[in-house]
Amino acid sequence: QVTLKESGPVLVKPTETLTLTCTVSGFSLSNARMGVSWIRQPPGKALEWLAHIFSNDEKSYSTSLKSRLTISKDTSKSQVVLTMTNMDPVDTATYYCARINNYYYYMDVWGKGTTVTVSS
Amino acid sequence: SYVLTQPPSVSVAPGQTARITCGGNNIGSKSVHWYQQKPGQAPVLVVYDDSDRPSGIPERFSGSNSGNTATLTISRVEAGDEADYYCQVWDSSSDHPENYVFGTGTKVTVL
Numbered sequence: 001q002v003t004l005k006e007s008g009p010v011l012v013k014p015t016e017t018l019t020l021t022c023t024v025s026g027f028s029l030s031n032a033r034m035g036v037s038w039i040r041q042p043p044g045k046a047l048e049w050l051a052h053i054f055s056n057d058e059k060s061y062s063t064s065l066k067s068r069l070t071i072s073k074d075t076s077k078s079q080v081v082l083t084m085t086n087m088d089p090v091d092t093a094t095y096y097c098a099r100i101n102n103y104y105y106y107m108d109v110w111g112k113g114t115t116v117t118v119s120s
Numbered sequence: 121s122y123v124l125t126q127p128p129s130v131s132v133a134p135g136q137t138a139r140i141t142c143g144g145n146n147i148g149s150k151s152v153h154w155y156q157q158k159p160g161q162a163p164v165l166v167v168y169d170d171s172d173r174p175s176g177i178p179e180r181f182s183g184s185n186s187g188n189t190a191t192l193t194i195s196r197v198e199a200g201d202e203a204d205y206y207c208q209v210w211d212s213s214s215d216h217p218e219n220y221v222f223g224t225g226t227k228v229t230v231l
Binding site: 060062063096106 | 151
């Protein structure tokens, strides 16, 4: 059974750096046909893609947030980590990680998400 | 960047057919995927590559894509289909692709 689980702080202060971890099971981060993406969803709003990483360590970022994001993986720990710098209240959202199919670029399995609030 | 436009809401009576559109420039040339999101839950993939269904998704869910519009069709709508639906594509066409693009989302209400 494929699962992904997000973890990280519930509350961060403005200007702080957010670090989120996605722990996967049921598949390997070294699988050439798969990758992991981070997606977020502000309350009551649409989904927004943030970043992805593939088995060959290829990375890609949302153009609008590229300067603030870093994605990395630890294959031995089955973890993908996303950092977002200079957090702002508008970054308050539920953050999801999801497995990507490398051929058609869709997210076939999602984590349950973790809610992050940015407030002083 | 590439933009996907969906109607904010669609209402449908039980047993009828719901059609959710996703508009984008020449979207017919792209592979379109659809997600269902119920309140308080993570999205679930219901259609990929325009019209294929993941295992476990009922045949009532189908998709099509041509020209500037992709469509998710839910036949014989049930109360449990009430949710938000999002389309998504991979955009590699522009100088600064946003990569994964999601639609604006459509709330399906079962009357």
